[in-house]
Amino acid sequence: EDQVTQSPEALRLQEGESSSLNCSYTVSGLRGLFWYRQDPGKGPEFLFTLYSAGEEKEKERLKATLTKKESFLHITAPKPEDSATYLCAVQAPSGSARQLTFGSGTQLTVLP
Amino acid sequence: DSGVTQTPKHLITATGQRVTLRCSPRSGDLSVYWYQQSLDQGLQFLIQYYNGEERAKGNILERFSAQQFPDLHSELNLSSLELGDSALYFCASSVSVDNSPLHFGNGTRLTVT
Numbered sequence: 424e425d426q427v428t429q430s431p432e433a434l435r436l437q438e439g440e441s442s443s444l445n446c447s448y449t450v451s452g453l454r455g456l457f458w459y460r461q462d463p464g465k466g467p468e469f470l471f472t473l474y475s476a477g478e479e480k481e482k483e484r485l486k487a488t489l490t491k492k493e494s495f496l497h498i499t500a501p502k503p504e505d506s507a508t509y510l511c512a513v514q515a516p517s518g519s520a521r522q523l524t525f526g527s528g529t530q531l532t533v534l535p
Numbered sequence: 536d537s538g539v540t541q542t543p544k545h546l547i548t549a550t551g552q553r554v555t556l557r558c559s560p561r562s563g564d565l566s567v568y569w570y571q572q573s574l575d576q577g578l579q580f581l582i583q584y585y586n587g588e589e590r591a592k593g594n595i596l597e598r599f600s601a602q603q604f605p606d607l608h609s610e611l612n613l614s615s616l617e618l619g620d621s622a623l624y625f626c627a628s629s630v631s632v633d634n635s636p637l638h639f640g641n642g643t644r645l646t647v648t
Binding site: 457459464465466467468469472510512522523524525526527528 | 537539577578579580583591593625627636637638639640641642644
């Protein structure tokens with residue numbers, strides 16, 4: 424069974440204080456690892472897809488990296504508007520069916 | 536705005552009742568997914584449709600059913616509702632069944648009293 428574990432559960436940072444969020448996964452044959460941002464009362468917003476170990480993607484202050492066992496979301500010089508819950512999800516081969524397995528998320532709070 | 540539209544935004548109903556949640560996918564997306572999000576279980580996959588056909592089932596209860604119509608909109612039917620069914624129900628869509636990203640709507644918050 425596919426498993427995704429995110430840590431820490433919650434993270435409080437001062438504005439400008441860089442940090443990283445972790446997503447550890449167990450899946451037989453990764454087809455893609457996805458990062459989403461979710462604001463309260465909203466649906467998850469797509470950020471990145473990573474397909475293979477060594478791959479990196481960047482968007483503004485966010486950078487996602489992937490190894491064979493985990494992914495990191497690095498946040499550089501965060502701002503209060505980066506406060507949200509960050510979700511990681513994995514997709515394993517399953518023919519024509521797609522089923523993302525989500526982690527429980529990291530709730531990030533950036534203080535001004 | 537993801538382009539995925541869900542209605543209604545909020546729904547309050549009593550135990551034992553039946554409700555229907557509606558989802559319109561992004562223009563051009565053929566695949567629709569339903570997820571349930573509760574405080575204690577996170578985002579749980581319920582069911583997937585592709586171009587009108589059911590493609591995958593996750594942790595969907597027998598009291599729940601879904602369908603995708605020829606115009607590609609989808610409905611999730613929840614019946615014999617219990618208190619524990621209170622949750623956020625999200626619809627997502629994607630272009631196809633490969634590893635293209637899912638785009639989520641803003642959900643329907645269901646409260647069962």
